[in-house]
Amino acid sequence: DIQMTQSPSSLSTSVGDRVTITCRASQSIASYLNWYQQKPGKAPKLLIYAASSLQSGVPSRFSGSGSGTDFTLTISSLQPEDIATYYCQQSYSTPWTFGQGSKVEI
Amino acid sequence: QVHLVESGGGLVKPGGSLRLSCAASGFSFSDYYMTWIRQAPGKGLEWVSYISSSSTYTNYADSVKGRFTISRDNAQNSLYLQVNSLRAEDTAVYYCARQTGDNYFDSWGQGTLVTVSS
Numbered sequence: 001d002i003q004m005t006q007s008p009s010s011l012s013t014s015v016g017d018r019v020t021i022t023c024r025a026s027q028s029i030a031s032y033l034n035w036y037q038q039k040p041g042k043a044p045k046l047l048i049y050a051a052s053s054l055q056s057g058v059p060s061r062f063s064g065s066g067s068g069t070d071f072t073l074t075i076s077s078l079q080p081e082d083i084a085t086y087y088c089q090q091s092y093s094t095p096w097t098f099g100q101g102s103k104v105e106i
Numbered sequence: 107q108v109h110l111v112e113s114g115g116g117l118v119k120p121g122g123s124l125r126l127s128c129a130a131s132g133f134s135f136s137d138y139y140m141t142w143i144r145q146a147p148g149k150g151l152e153w154v155s156y157i158s159s160s161s162t163y164t165n166y167a168d169s170v171k172g173r174f175t176i177s178r179d180n181a182q183n184s185l186y187l188q189v190n191s192l193r194a195e196d197t198a199v200y201y202c203a204r205q206t207g208d209n210y211f212d213s214w215g216q217g218t219l220v221t222v223s224s
Binding site for chain 1: 141150151152153165167168201206208209210211212213214215216217
């Protein structure tokens, strides 16, 4: 199985900050990397697919980059509604696996 | 607008069974692979199983293989997960999600809670 490791597991930020979350795969997954946002008590929501493609309706302050084993999710200017836990997911091979999550707090 | 609604969760004793359902609307259900993903309380996301658009292919996580069965009824726009031989570690919110051709999940239901406890 491909292991996905996110860092940091949690971070405390301020409104307007630039936030960066990293995700590392245990083997190369090309660009088969996706990012989700989950707010408390809600279902996850797709933000970024194929490492860098923004899902329709997602604000442009979210961006993704990387390929191979190292990937990054960036929020260019944190807004209060961005407080959530973020998960990466590899779609290179089954079983599809997720990172452990990165909780963004203010 | 894609809409997915899960049902069928509840409290069940270890060794028991449940059938989870997911009602889909707002898209051509029969054109998409569908998947189940679960989340234990306070924990991360775990993919459970997927089924191809015409039910030809299924795949399961090792943790549920042999105990869970995924199925679908395209005429009823419904997805199912039969969960048998339940264990305490199966306690989780179970989400159904639409799986794209590149194997990411672009729409999710609100989830149904399965609690396994004596």
